[in-house]
Amino acid sequence: MEKLTIKDVDLKGKKVIMRVDFNVPIKDGKITDETRIVAALDTIQYALDKGAKVILLSHLGRPKGEKDPQFSLKPVADRLGELLNNKVYFVDETRGPKVEEAVSELKEGEVLVLENTRFEKGETKNDPELAKYWASLADLHVNDAFGTAHRAHASNVGIADYIPSVAGFLMEKEIEFLQKAVENPEKPYVVILGGAKVSDKIGVINNLLNKADKILIGGAMMFTFLKALDKKVGSSLVEEDKLDVAKEILENAKAKGVEIVLPIDAVIAQKIEAGVEKKTVKIDDGIPEGWMGLDIGLETVSLFKEKISDSKTIVWNGPMGVFEIDDFAFGTEEVAKAIAEVTKKGCISIIGGGDSAAAAEKFGLASEFSHVSTGGGASLEFLEGIELPGISSISEKKNLNERIFILAGNWKMNKTNAEAAEFVSKLIGQIKTQDKFEVIVCPPFTALEKVRDITSTSSIKVGAQNVYYEDKGAYTGEISVNMLKDIGVEYVILGHSERRHIFQESDELINKKLKKVLASGLKPILCVGEQLEEREKGLTFNVVERQIKEALYGLTEEESKKIIIAYEPVWAIGTGKVATPNQAQEVHKFIRDLLKDIFNEEFAKKTTILYGGSIKPNNYLGLFGKPDIDGGLVGGASLTQEFVELANIMKSIIE
Known part of the structure; x- marks a missing residue:
């Protein structure tokens, strides 16, 4: 897969924290070789021209985690301003009130250089607290420091665990x-x-x-x-x-x-x-x-x-x-x-x-x-x-030759018929899909037929939030696969955490539903995920493995090919919390490896695995940019204009 670059993202008004390599020789306060500074100019200037607020991070020498004036980046900041013919601000701190004030005052098209990253002991140890702090200063991380690419440091790798990371022009050329x-x-x-x-x-x-x-x-x-x-x-x-x-x-x-x-x-x-x-x-x-x-x-x-x-x-x-x-x-x-x-x-x-x-x-x-x-x-x-x-750690473009990418909106118990009709009518004109990139909306049962009618001539697909495993009978409040197929529904969400934990649906019941949905020709979105207590006990993989194996019990490889899996950590649903891109990728990779063990490598490679859990436009690029995350099962953001933003993010990084 190709890496996302600074050209693939919208920079207007964004705070961009950029890792550059300004590790230049300095003698008597004067730079003796500015090659590395010059090499970074194209990326910095591009970000400024696109209206970004640029915050630069770099190391210089080996100060061993202590403040040492001989390794200050002040001469570099001064020279950078001359080379850019632009005002470059400098803060002689790596974090704290002075940094935060300088960042808050930064305007579009302006540059701020923070002090030497290696004045922090946690830099070379990839300290999560330090990385999270630097990430909190910005909306986007740009990595243009190939010279440190073989080191897992907080400024080049750690930040990417909290905000999206893309390559600068120098990094792109090296790769x-x-x-x-x-x-x-x-x-x-x-x-x-x-x-x-x-x-x-x-x-x-x-x-x-x-x-x-x-x-x-x-x-x-x-x-x-x-x-x-x-x-x-x-x-x-x-x-x-x-x-x-x-x-x-x-x-x-x-x-x-x-x-x-x-x-x-x-x-x-x-x-x-x-x-x-x-x-x-x-x-x-x-x-x-x-x-x-x-x-x-x-x-x-x-x-x-x-x-x-x-x-x-x-x-x-x-x-x-x-x-x-x-x-x-x-x-x-x-x-x-x-x-x-x-x-x-x-x-x-x-x-x-x-x-x-x-x-x-x-x-x-x-x-x-x-x-x-x-x-x-x-x-x-x-x-x-x-x-x-x-x-x-840099986000990746998606290759359509590998598998189908999906953005699915689970509306849950929201929107009346009139509200659903008004909202989906607006989506049709704003969301454009393409081969192997599908957008699905899953409204309440009451709005399914109305939404399906409105979307029938568009590329937007319609899914249901649940279904029962019997064709008909005395099952008050339940809906059958035939009822869904009759109105043109194509997808069904099964095993959502709220069905598992609020309505006490068991693995056995989900397995029955899954078999019925597959037999009917509908496409299931199978949800799996752990609760907070299970994650804290280190049981995430155990829970996910059990849920997947129980769901797939009795199914052949051929039958299982239509299944879409959605990993949704229960602790991140509706809480505002979200798994970091690395946390999500770790579980997605585990799921893909598990499918490889259950069936084979080709099956695992072609299975679409979505992430679900407090997805927003400001965190989605970092998640979707991971190699094993193929889209999102979105809750609250699917009810607003943010859903269009999420679709646009996906389209921008699909090759």
Whole structure:
């Protein structure tokens, strides 16, 4: 699934709390490299142009949870104002009355920078209280800090548990390019790895052995591989405890048909210093004791150029030598130039942040590549195939190829016939659905036929709030499936918490109703969920599992395919409380995994699972943006204009 971006949401008048990466070098109060600030400008300016009130969060350095003036973001705020040509306000606090007053006074198109997030001990611990506080300041969270995406901190991950989170332009670009390298790279696909340690790249290499055609290895890490092949490497840096790992990587590459290319010569010296004696030796001749390899040689540069000449995708992570010293920068610069050349011919080139990005900047080549990542550690973990918490917390677009998405309104005991007719007539002109996105209204029994008549020529579907399992008979106050079908009803809500707890409906009774509804051809919305006491005792999964298994008892896979499940935590219904997006997602995923165990993976993947419980427009984006939440069963908000807002939110994030 694709992530929601800042372009997918309405920003007008909204307070937007944006996580950026302003971790820039500062000396004597002056910023010495403003690259990261400049990288965030597009997202900030877009939000301002759309009428947002922007609150910026960032860390700077490692103050270890204490206020330290040398790590203040004040110089950054000042410089940001100059770059934006706009007033930028700064508060030297991370929370409290000063912050709240500044936020309340913020106007559309204005920017407020809060003090260094790492002045808070709870930032790096993803403290829920801190995250909830920051979330309370805003309507929307924008994550544009890829450099911290591999860290689960309060400012980039925690906030997303309380308000919707979308990607900024920088984050969007990082995901787009790195996904190309990980998921579907155009071939030939060449990976160039350098840097000091094999241990830093083991996961990346193992993951890329399943995708790359060639892996070129330079930097100090090459000597661990060379020694594993019994080459003499002198005093070069070697990870002795990783020699077996290096051998295993070489063997796996051979078995998978991936070409590992190692240097054939190296530039060596006795010290890592500028101006020292240096010389080039062939690897087969060996490096003398007391000498160490500090760069790849000219023959290796030629070899590497040849290997990448026909590339369609290149990922480069790690320099070829000690490029910070000009005496040992030749290999890194020449490889960078070679990548730039093939990029001009249409190759997608991705520089994996860290030292590689620094080298690209040093040689003035950064603009020549398709993408230079802003996160070294984050890009490495992405390439390794690890799910990054800072990315997984961002809301997702919905893919219509997966399953049907539904917004269902349960009116409960509300609206007379006249009120129902007036309200649904307005909905018809305001709500537009599409394939695999359905809107359902479930009025009281007395208004069902009237509502069905009005909606008959629209895309809005009609459902009932309950039904009995017998066709007819002495069942005072009950309604049969045939009565519902006769007036054109298509859906039926079963097992709603109010039926379970106020009217004492048992799992056995719900099972009978479910079987009858499925046999009749109507589509059931089966409700499950725990009470507050059950959640507090840690019984949520137990309750939900029991309710689902009891409801499905005696049903085949084919019969069960029409069932829509709605998870509705009882403690969140009509209380104003709502499960956080992560709490809801956790249970939805559990339900999908349970269906996989009961039936199979394909069944689970195609089953629509709704969330119900005090849904409002201000919390729905965060809920619906979770991967296993396919819509909402809405109570109070389905009786007002908010229902239209909810439908519009769903349409905006369905691909």
